Amino acid sequence: MKKSIWTEQLYDFLNNEEDARSCKDIDENACQYTPKNYFLIMFSNTLTKLGDTLSNPKTVLTWVMSYVNAPVYLISFIVPIRESGSMLPQIVIASYIRTKERRKWVYVIGSILQSFSVMAIGMATLYTSGVKAGWLIITFLIVFSLSRGLCSVASKDVLGKTIPKKKRGKLKGYTVTVSGVLVLAAGLFLMYQARNGADVTFYSYTIFFASSMWLLSAIIYAFIEEFPGETSGGENAWKEAKARISIVKTDTSFRNFIIARSLLLCSALTAPFYVLLAQTYLGKEGYLLGLFILVNGLASIVSAPIWGRMADVSSKKVMFIASLIASTLGIVMVVLIASIPSLRNAFWLYPTAFFILGIAHSGVRLGRKTYIVDMAGGNKRTDYVSVSNTIIGFILLITGGISAAASVISTEGVILILSLLGVLGAYRSYRLPNVE
Incomplete structure (x- = not known):
């Protein structure tokens, strides 16, 4: 198959090192399709990131559930369910994926299921209200989250099989930048619409549009050139899962x-509390939703390419620096609000803090994703991803209770606790070995 010249030229431009044509850690057959696969993965992931933004539980879904008068106790579940639900079953999902020579189709199926789930959330928002709407949204969010788990494991494995080392971090960085531009536009539109009286119908159609992003992503991903890889295990998913979890004991680096x-x-869990602080001191005007989406998108545009290039040199350093930024920000915010009461009502404070947090969170995500992909090859990569995500899923369920605890202790107190844990996370990241 003849490769497109423009993809080769653009690929060389974006990866302008002397070894732009090197194919470290991937099969020789896959090497010739690297430029094509590079942009297919970029475009596909860009669409899902836009969809994620327009149905984000920390902002959009919280806003939507409030509009339909869903109970507060259900609203408090959406963040941990969305995040942990995609992680908990991954160790079993990995056993199934290991039997597949080509794993892109697992991603395609998972992406289609996510599209239908988000569409169902939009339907529940538009045609139901109160407790019924709340439970329907939670139910479809569980389906979405489980489907997301399929994509999470498969996408990292496909990335490791099709894109060489030293190129993966930049690919993720460029993806976040492109999606950040689209998110920027979405934030501006939401701000404009909110000033003109956005209602539940508008937010429902926003969710419908988000659902189409996963469907388009699945179509694009299907065109990736993936060669057959190694297969093993999968005969007994639970037995395999139990055996696989043992690598936590035997592999010190992992x-x-x-x-x-x-x-x-901490960088992810503190985000909704910054939104809560703004709502507490500035009010719950609809334009705030668009503003937070706007600054978060801008943060991705500014920081992702830098984080990506740094991650290809040392992904653990990216994790360390980004976590330190997020933690320092939280501590400084708590001190400022406590010591200078007049700042609490400063309009610029919360979007600025959310912008800095967005930069830090982008670095944390990009750093740890690049790190785990570079840690191992073949099926060991699938094991690492599935085991780590399953364990993190359990931890998220535990720490997800912080949302409920916010009604007992102050929001500032929650931010401070998470930030102090983040300082410890920065230290632990610094102690990790280099894998590049």
Whole structure:
């Protein structure tokens, strides 16, 4: 099959090192299709990231459930369910994926299921309300989250089989940048619409649009040139899962990565509390939703390419620096609000803090994803991804209770606790070995 010239030229431009044509850690047959696969993965992931933004539980889904008068106790479950539900079953999912020579089709199926699940959430938002709407949204969110688990394991394995080392971090960085531009536009549109009276119908159609992103992503991903890979295991998923979890005991480097990643959750878990602080001191005007989406997208545009290039040199350093930024920000915010009461009502404070947090969280995500892909090859990579995500899923369920605890202790107190854990996460990341 003849490769497209423009993809080769653009690939060389984006990866302008002397070894731009090297194919470290992938099969020789896959090497010739690297430029094509590079952009197919980029476009596919860009669409899903836009879909994620327009149905984000920390912002959009919280706003939507509030509009339909869903109970507060159900709203508090959406973040941990969405995140942990995609991680918990991955160790079993991996046993199935290991039997497949080509694993892109697992991603395609998972992406289609996510599209239908988000569409169902939009339907529940549009045609139901109250407790019924809340439970329907939670139910479809569980289906979405489980489907996301299929894509999470398969995508990392396909990335490792089709894109060489030293190129994966930049690919992720460029993907986040492109999607960040689209998110920026979405945030501006939401801000404009909110000032003109956005209602539940508008937010429902926003969710419908988000669902189409996963469907388009599945179509694009199907065109990736993936060659057959090694297969093993999968005869007994639970038996295989139990055996696989033992690598946490036997592999010291992997165990230390799990500990570091657990502590790095602070950058993700603190995000909704920054939104809550803004709502507490500035009010719950609809334009705030668009503003937070806007600054988060801008943070990705500014930081992702830098994080990506740094991750190809040392992904553990990216994890360390990004976590330290997120933790320092949280501590500084708590001190400022406590010591300077007049700042609490400063309009610029919360979007600025959310922007910095977005930069840090982008680095944490990109760093740890690049690190785990570079740690191992073949089926060992699938094991690492599935085991780590399953363990993190359990930890998320435990720490997810922080959302409920926010009604007992102050929001500032929650941010401070998570930030102190993040400092420890930065230290543990610094102690990890280099894998590049």
